[in-house]
Amino acid sequence: MISIVRTVVACLVAALSGCTSTSVTPVTPPSTSVVPIAELVGTWSLDQLDEKHIQPRQVTVQFGADGSYRASVACNEIGARYTVRQDIVMLMGPLRGTEKGCVPPPVYEDLITNALYGVGGPWTARFDGRDHLKLFGRYQLILSRVRS
Numbered sequence: 001m002i003s004i005v006r007t008v009v010a011c012l013v014a015a016l017s018g019c020t021s022t023s024v025t026p027v028t029p030p031s032t033s034v035v036p037i038a039e040l041v042g043t044w045s046l047d048q049l050d051e052k053h054i055q056p057r058q059v060t061v062q063f064g065a066d067g068s069y070r071a072s073v074a075c076n077e078i079g080a081r082y083t084v085r086q087d088i089v090m091l092m093g094p095l096r097g098t099e100k101g102c103v104p105p106p107v108y109e110d111l112i113t114n115a116l117y118g119v120g121g122p123w124t125a126r127f128d129g130r131d132h133l134k135l136f137g138r139y140q141l142i143l144s145r146v147r148s
Helices: 002-019 108-117
Strands: 042-049 059-063 068-073 076-085 088-097 123-127 132-136 140-145
Touching: 002 132, 068 108, 068 123, 076 108
Parallel strands: none
Antiparallel strands: 042 059, 042 140, 059 068, 068 076, 076 088, 088 123, 123 132, 132 140
């Protein structure tokens, strides 16, 4: 009986030793990009929110050089402070805003308001050229720079 056990163990060791000879290649994590605040500063128009097209200039977002954040949704305003860490844009409280009854109400008003209040956490920012900005979080926002 002991010889059968030794034979089985020897076969298992031989089989497993063949598996252990494969090498493991370390995975390099993706590099994080840094969002230059100077590129973020300015007025942006919301073009798309979660693949829903928004009327041009119905919604604007302003990032100030002083860390101020302001968004206009039709006749309402949202304000806060923001900070940037690497490629993460975070809104900081207290958040403030108006709740006027805009006539007509903007299409997707609740969705837009939630997204611009930063509901769902911080955004990961990516520039698509100098005039297009994508913000990814719970919602995906695509904005274009407003030129005077």
